[in-house]
Amino acid sequence: MKSVQLISQRLKRINHLYTKMISKELSAFELEHHFEVLLALASQEKPVTQNKLAELLQVDKSRMAVIVFELEKRGMMQISVNPNDRREHYVSLSPSAVTSIPHIELSVEKINQLAEAGIERQKLMTFFEVSEMIQQNLVKKVAF
Numbered sequence: 684m685k686s687v688q689l690i691s692q693r694l695k696r697i698n699h700l701y702t703k704m705i706s707k708e709l710s711a712f713e714l715e716h717h718f719e720v721l722l723a724l725a726s727q728e729k730p731v732t733q734n735k736l737a738e739l740l741q742v743d744k745s746r747m748a749v750i751v752f753e754l755e756k757r758g759m760m761q762i763s764v765n766p767n768d769r770r771e772h773y774v775s776l777s778p779s780a781v782t783s784i785p786h787i788e789l790s791v792e793k794i795n796q797l798a799e800a801g802i803e804r805q806k807l808m809t810f811f812e813v814s815e816m817i818q819q820n821l822v823k824k825v826a827f
Contacts (some may be wrong), residue, residue, distance in 0.1 A: 685753055690817065694814075701794065701798060702716055704794050704797070705718060705790060705791060705794050706718070708790040708793065708794060709786075709787060712783060712786075712787075713757065714759075716788075717750055717751050717753065717754055717759075718753075718787050718791075719740060720736065720740065720750055720754065720760075721754070721759060721760075721776065721783070721784065721787060721807070722784070722787060722788070722791070723740055724736065724741050724760070724774065724775065724776050724780075725776060725781070725784045729765065730773035730774060730775040731773065731774060731775075732750055732765070732771050732772060732773055733747055733748060733762075733772045733773075733774050734747075734771075736751075736774055751772075751774055754780075758777055758779055758780075759776070759777055759779065759780040759783075760774055760775070760776060760777055760780060761774070761776070761777050762774055763775075763776050773779065
């Protein structure tokens with residue numbers, strides 16, 4: 684009988700190892716896996732709503748609320764209410780989070796270099812192109 688290989692299993696394993704290494708590298712910050720949220724906020728020019736942040740990171744809104752609450756409790760994020768719509772909450776990096784962003788970026792670059800070691804540039808580019816194509820193929824089917 685032919686064995687079926689799930690693409691998702693391989694991608695999950697890569698994601699698990701990659702995220703675990705970055706989390707270990709950033710263990711002093713006690714961010715768990717929330718470094719992605721901080722990096723996403725750092726790339727924004729102005730505060731964004733909690734819902735927009737969830738959309739950017741492709742995370743469920745309720746999950747994002749938990750993450751935002753946790754990061755605010757740790758002093759890494761600031762939350763403000765939109766004066767024009769009190770149901771809307773803007774999130775932004777706290778001053779201490781802003782100072783930690785360069786360290787987080789360096790850690791990500793370090794792990795990226797480790798992950799890319801021994802892989803020809805062209806093969807790496809092909810990997811990114813193929814993974815993007817797989818994503819687009821699946822998005823088309825899910826959207827219908």
